[in-house]
Structure formats: structure tokens, C-alpha cells
Amino acid sequence: MTSSVHAAWSTLGSACPQSCPQRQGISSREPRVPALLEIHMPSFCAICEVPITAANDTAEHVIPQSIGGRRTVSGFICRSCNSEAGSTWDSELFHQHHWFTVMLGIKRQRGPAPDIRIEALEGVTYAVSSAGAMTHAAPLVKRSEDGKSFQIRARDLDEAKQLVRQIHKRHPTFDVADVLSGIEFSSAPADTVMKTSFGFGGDLAGRSMVKTVMALAYSLGLPPASCDLALRYLRGDPSVEPSLAEHLVSDLIVDRPARIFNCVSVLGDSRTRRLVGYVEYFGICRWVIHLSTSYDGPDVRDTYCLDAISGEGMDLDVNLALSNEEFQASMDNLTSDEQQRAATFHAIMPLVMARRTELGREALVDHAITAATTAMGLSAGSPLDDFQLKEFSGRVARYLAENLVFRGRGNAPWNQKIPG
Numbered sequence: 001m002t003s004s005v006h007a008a009w010s011t012l013g014s015a016c017p018q019s020c021p022q023r024q025g026i027s028s029r030e031p032r033v034p035a036l037l038e039i040h041m042p043s044f045c046a047i048c049e050v051p052i053t054a055a056n057d058t059a060e061h062v063i064p065q066s067i068g069g070r071r072t073v074s075g076f077i078c079r080s081c082n083s084e085a086g087s088t089w090d091s092e093l094f095h096q097h098h099w100f101t102v103m104l105g106i107k108r109q110r111g112p113a114p115d116i117r118i119e120a121l122e123g124v125t126y127a128v129s130s131a132g133a134m135t136h137a138a139p140l141v142k143r144s145e146d147g148k149s150f151q152i153r154a155r156d157l158d159e160a161k162q163l164v165r166q167i168h169k170r171h172p173t174f175d176v177a178d179v180l181s182g183i184e185f186s187s188a189p190a191d192t193v194m195k196t197s198f199g200f201g202g203d204l205a206g207r208s209m210v211k212t213v214m215a216l217a218y219s220l221g222l223p224p225a226s227c228d229l230a231l232r233y234l235r236g237d238p239s240v241e242p243s244l245a246e247h248l249v250s251d252l253i254v255d256r257p258a259r260i261f262n263c264v265s266v267l268g269d270s271r272t273r274r275l276v277g278y279v280e281y282f283g284i285c286r287w288v289i290h291l292s293t294s295y296d297g298p299d300v301r302d303t304y305c306l307d308a309i310s311g312e313g314m315d316l317d318v319n320l321a322l323s324n325e326e327f328q329a330s331m332d333n334l335t336s337d338e339q340q341r342a343a344t345f346h347a348i349m350p351l352v353m354a355r356r357t358e359l360g361r362e363a364l365v366d367h368a369i370t371a372a373t374t375a376m377g378l379s380a381g382s383p384l385d386d387f388q389l390k391e392f393s394g395r396v397a398r399y400l401a402e403n404l405v406f407r408g409r410g411n412a413p414w415n416q417k418i419p420g
């Protein structure tokens with residue numbers, strides 16, 4: 001794919017020399033960046049059209065980093081527009097995909113996503129983390145009716161200690177050491193139905209996806225002006241329809257891999273004069289982007305895809321050579337419906353839940369080790385004698401056996417509602 005793009009531009013003879021500063025704008029972490037990125041062009045912000053200078057240039061993530069994007073492109077938009085788009089368009093896009101970033105435990109350059117809150121049918125709210133843990137969303141301190149005892153529910157040992165100390169402040173006779181020595185960790189599947197709803201698209205997230213495709217097109221050497229439909233939409237022209245449509249009517253991924261990935265693709269066709277893009281996030285959000293219907297540039301085709309969980313690059317073939325009928329249906333926003341949305345959801349959820357099970361097991365092992373360490377009063381790095389080692393192994397094994405066996409009874413950690 002990349003080589004065909006390179007060939008198209010090589011005939012133009014427009015590659016710039018090694019010393020070109022434009023080269024420096026592209027993240028060096030991306031081995032699959034095509035040679036087209038070397039093309040030099042005068043740069044203006046694609047959104048507000050101010051000249052891009054060293055002072056206002058910025059590394060724009062092609063796919064937002066908040067959902068795991070890695071590749072950046074410089075010279076595309078100014079710092080001010082990057083900041084504004086990040087706090088509005090990309091922020092809404094992240095909000096729509098927050099559940100997936102946490103449930104899949106994706107690795108982001110700026111650290112894990114914040115926990116999500118999921119409400120169970122009985123009204124209890126749980127916090128779910130990227131590391132696989134699921135805890136009560138808030139601590140609990142409850143005094144017994146006779147006032148002689150307290151029930152404490154904490155999310156970790158530090159929080160438990162803090163709560164115990166707070167009680168001690170109000171009730172000095174409360175024996176802190178005694179209580180702390182009796183702390184026990186427990187873990188059990190939440191045998192209940194969790195409420196989750198999803199919504200994708202809209203003008204803010206829509207603009208984020210259009211910007212993503214334009215950033216890829218720009219990185220191929222296409223000036224923003226070649227994306228005339230998308231540009232007018234991004235700039236808020238009220239006379240232009242949103243230049244994107246959800247596409248669930250057919251699968252544009254050729255031989256779809258059984259992995260969860262994020263991708264962006266672009267195809268410029270000099271014959272049909274169409275410049276079209278595609279964005280897919282977490283298998284569930286699939287949109288065709290209409291960049292131009294009067295494209296007069298060379299034939300270009302490229303896809304940037306990364307494994308959503310590890311962030312590693314992936315080869316992916318996206319078929320954007322839509323027939324006239326398919327393209328018109330997309331322009332008319334007739335390429336998705338509720339039934340297709342539900343089918344897409346059901347196709348992708350087994351992959352998400354398999355990953356969640358894996359994360360849950362990892363968290364359980366961490367929990368088992370912490371529980372054994374705490375119960376035996378050990379500190380990190382302290383040597384164990386044979387007797388302690390036996391006890392430690394026994395405690396960890398027992399904890400895992402009890403919890404894994406319980407989990408193995410077929411209790412799904414939670415069930416999601418079908419969107420819509």
C-alpha cells in the first residue's frame with residue numbers, strides 16, 4: 001500500500017532533501033511512515049489558516065493519543081487549534097470511547113485512562129480500572145446500631161488505614177493496631193447486571209475523525225485545500241453537510257483480523273476525482289469520511305493502523321474503492337442502521353470481554369500477592385526463609401484457587417446493554 005503511494009509521488013519528483021526541516025516534524029517512532037512525508041510544502045494551519053512557524057508549530061496526533069494514537073504530524077495545524085481541537089473534538093471522541101480504553105487496558109503514551117464508573121442495577125456504583133481491577137466506587141464507613149463497632153469498606157490498604165485513623169481521631173479508645181492487623185482482602189465477581197450505554201458520532205467527535213483523516217492525507221503530502229468538503233465542515237461552514245457517515249452496511253476491512261485495532265485510511269482516486277477516508281476505532285466505530293468530490297491530485301492510498309491494546313503498528317488492507325452507488329449512499333448517510341449497529345456490537349464484544357478476563361486474572365494475581373504480603377507482615381524485598389516461603393505460596397495459591405474457581409462458574413463479570 002505504502003509503495004503505491006510512494007510511486008505516485010515519485011513521478012512528481014517532489015521529494016525534499018534529507019536536511020528538510022519538514023522531515024523533523026514526523027515522529028521517529030513510526031517505521032511505516034511512507035517516503036511521501038518528505039515532501040516539502042509551505043505550511044498554513046489547516047483550520048485557521050495562520051502561517052505555521054517554529055513558534056506555533058505543534059505535533060498533532062493523527063489518531064488522538066487519548067485513545068492510544070502514537071504517530072504525530074507537524075506543520076498541519078497551529079498550537080492554538082491543536083489545543084482547542086484537543087479540548088473539544090478529541091475530548092468528546094475520548095469520552096465516547098473511554099469505556100473501551102479502560103476495558104481493554106490500552107497503553108497510552110501519557111499513562112492509563114482514568115477509571116470508569118459503572119452503575120449496577122441495584123444502584124451500587126463500581127470503579128473499573130485499566131489495570132483490570134473493579135472496586136466499589138466509594139469507601140464506606142458504617143457504625144453498628146449499638147455504636148460499638150464499625151464496618152469499613154475500602155478500595156485498598158492505604159484507604160483502609162486512612163479510614164481507621166479517622167475513626168481513631170473521633171474515638172481514641174479505638175485500637176488502630178488491632179484493627180489493621182485484622183484487615184482482610186476479599187474479591188468476588190459482581191454477580192449483577194451493569195448498566196452501560198454507548199453513543200458515537202455527533203459534530204464534535206465527527207470533526208475529530210475528519211481531522212484524523214486530513215492529518216493522514218497531509219502526511220502524504222496532500223495540502224489541506226485538497227480536502228475541500230472536509231475543510232468547510234471542520235471550519236463550521238453552516239451550508240455544508242457533515243462530511244462523514246457511519247459505515248456498517250459492509251465491512252471495508254479486507255480479511256478483518258481477529259484483533260481490536262484503531263485505523264485511519266485514505267484513498268485519492270484521480271479517475272473518480274474522489275478523495276475518501278475511513279476511520280475505525282475499537283471495531284465498533286466505523287466511519288467513511290468524504291474529503292473531496294473534485295480531487296485533482298495524484299492517486300494516493302495509505303492506511304495507518306495500530307493494535308489498540310499494545311499500540312504496535314499493524315498491516316491492514318482497507319477497501320475504500322467504493323462503487324458510485326456505495327459512495328452516494330454514504331454521502332446520503334444511508335450506510336448504517338440499528339440492526340447493523342447491534343450486529344457490530346455483538347461481533348466485537350467477545351474480543352473485548354476476553355481481554356477483560358485476561359486483565360482481571362492479572363489483577364487477581366497482584367491482589368493475591370498483596371493479600372499474602374499484608375497478612376504475613378512482609379515488606380517488599382525482604383528475604384523469606386523456607387517456612388515463610390511455604391506459607392506465602394500457600395496463601396497465594398489458596399486465594400487464586402478460591403477466586404478463580406468461583407469465577408469459573410460462568411458468572412460473567414457484567415453484562416452490557418445493546419446500544420441504542
Ligand SMILES: [Zn+2]
Pocket residue numbers: 045046047048049050077078079080081082
Ligand atoms: Zn490554527
